[in-house]
Amino acid sequence: MSTPLQGPLHIVLLGPPASGKGTQGKALAASLSLGYLSTGALLREHVENRTELGQRAAPILARGEYLPDDLMCPILGDWLQKQTGGWVLDGFPRSLAQAEYLENWLNDHQQKLSAALSLEVPYDQLLTRIQGRVECPECRWSGQIAQLIDGQKCPVCGARASRRSDDDLENFRSRHREFVTNTRPVIDFYSKRGTLHTCDASSPQEVVAAKLKALLVAPEASA
């Protein structure tokens, strides 16, 4: 018999660039009424609005590198502090130091991580996805060019969507290297704690969404 996870759900999504963290994270959060944070989308908004954080982040994002942990952790802490229910994090933690920060934050607030979901997609498919990926500057919807209305409008809010400036191939390769070096160890970190669930995320997005939901509702089915 399956045992549903108890209490407010606290979920982190892990995976290389273009593995579908944004798409799946938003869908999961909407279907389970959870808060949702994409650290990447948040940073891009800061860059576009030229805030102090945005000005620091811009050259780092342009090089396809990760921001320093001491910059990211307080941003996350501030966001978590404002949440009143469960949440889905897309893009945090990306390093062991960030995973430890989150673990300590949860302990300090008598909370627990429900699940770390790792999305796995073959490298060649990531490359194809990156080349067709577009993002809406208004509502931050992200998807493939083929999904745009009239070839240019966001299917959610109708604003003009475009490719992300960091989605060129060189930048993607750099982000992928960052993932291998810094985020793969985070996957092992959650594996050791028994909270990791891996998911083949190469199928169509509705199929992946159903798989992820099933993992959360019947966690032992993923073992």
Ligand SMILES: Nc1ncnc2c1ncn2[C@@H]1O[C@H](COP(=O)(O)OP(=O)(O)O)[C@@H](O)[C@H]1O
């Ligand atoms: N937790 C984080 N730590 C460090 N840098 C981050 C973090 N989250 C986002 N970023 C920065 O934002 C960029 C874009 O993130 P994201 O939108 O999730 O894209 P993707 O997963 O497709 O690379 C990352 O490459 C990195 O530079």
